[in-house]
Amino acid sequence: MPSTHDVATWEPLLRLLLQDNAERLAAPGGYVAGHIGRGSWSVPVTPPAFQPGRAAQVSDMQTEWDAVGRVRSVLEESDVDEVSFMLETPAPGKALLHLFDRGPAVESGVATRFGALVLVEGAVPEPWRRLPDPSPDAVPAPTADAALLERTLRERLPEAIGATEQELAATEARLGVTLPEELKALYRVTRARWEDLGGDYSAATRMAKAVGCELLALDEVYVADTASRPAPWEFAAMDAVETRPDAAVQGLVGSPGWIVFGDTGGGDRIAVDLTPGPAGYLGQIIVMNHEENCGAGLVADSVTDMVLDRRPDERRGAGREAQPPAVAWVNRSGIPSVEAAAHSGLEALSIGVWEGEPLSLEPLVGLPRLRTLTAYPGTLADPLEIARLEGLEFLELAPEEWRVLLDAGAVPRGLSAAAIEVHGERNPLPIVALANEILGLWDRPLITRTVIEADLGPVA
Structure with a gap:
């Protein structure tokens, strides 16, 4: 049976990637990355010039379709859902293909290659543990x-x-x-x-x-x-x-x-x-x-x-009194400060794009129900303040903030899941290493990497 680790599985796609990304790959530290799943894919190839006045057709991107199709068919035959990859070219015509298997402790990402790191097997967020009264x-x-x-x-x-x-x-x-x-x-x-x-x-x-x-x-x-x-x-x-x-x-x-x-x-x-x-x-x-x-x-x-198409009495629930939100979004167009978001019923706080000075998390200390914190890169005045937030079960930070916590031994050990927030194009190798460092604190299965070397000769 063909394998995702066989050069033959990837060769048509590798040639296409080298052809369409020659300048980028030749630059110092150059690489391209993407992922392929059974139902979808994202690969860095030049989009075709579609003919104006008609819908796009498979034939317009047949080369990409066929190259990706070979990988997808092997995934299906091997009962593998998806694979992420990174390509480097250490010399002309030489391909160094890194294949990443996220393993059972990492969720599939939506906008990124890797989703949340599940630090406790079978853990689900608090609302998914809630039973009816x-x-x-x-x-x-x-x-x-x-x-x-x-x-x-x-x-x-x-x-x-x-x-x-x-x-x-x-x-x-x-x-x-x-x-x-x-x-x-x-x-x-x-x-x-x-x-x-x-x-x-x-x-x-x-x-x-x-x-x-x-x-x-x-x-x-x-x-x-x-x-x-x-x-x-x-x-x-x-x-x-x-x-x-x-x-x-x-x-x-x-x-x-x-x-x-x-x-x-x-x-x-x-x-x-x-x-x-x-x-x-x-x-x-x-x-x-x-x-x-x-x-x-x-x-x-x-x-x-x-x-009988009879509607319920819409007056039920009409007397609701406004309550501070249990989920708060602090950003340049939302709630104006951490202080304004903080209250005893706050459960989840997201700090987004911020144009002012970095924010302190001091107003969150001691909140009894706070369980989620996510922070956009560079928005925290002192990431070590996170260690004072007892009860966190989910934490999402940029790589730099995670590095501060890891180096200080201050990663909250009560977490059930975590995520690394990556913006823009970043080399996946250090991100994978960081994710594995976090997973290792909980002795969870790591993201594995397989490297395939291929000599493709001259690429047109």
């Missing part, structure tokens, strides 16, 4: 009417094939929860299997219109717990959840009481909520935005209301 006094909405719901749907979907009691019981056993009566009434009318519709898209459209959403097949219904809504540490650490005293829906990433049974048609999931907020109803309908990591919105007070 008990709601023993919650009751179904007065509008919940399983009998009316079933009659209405049978009138609208007279030819639908419903689930048997055995199928409903099997679903409850699979999920480990008891389905609410309204949801069972819905699936007694239609189990929503595609094969039951005979591949008829118009029938699926009629079903969605009758129910009020795109209904999942009974065997696709699932519980939207926190594990069903994963997010990279770099983004999730800047999320916070809260449940107001007048909230209909609890502020959560997920819940063992959120039973997903539908979709809006745009990727947002529809669920029955069995763990409502203080002002909510047991069995209310909520929607989870696929573009957000946490939280849910109220759709209807019951499945019956959703099917």
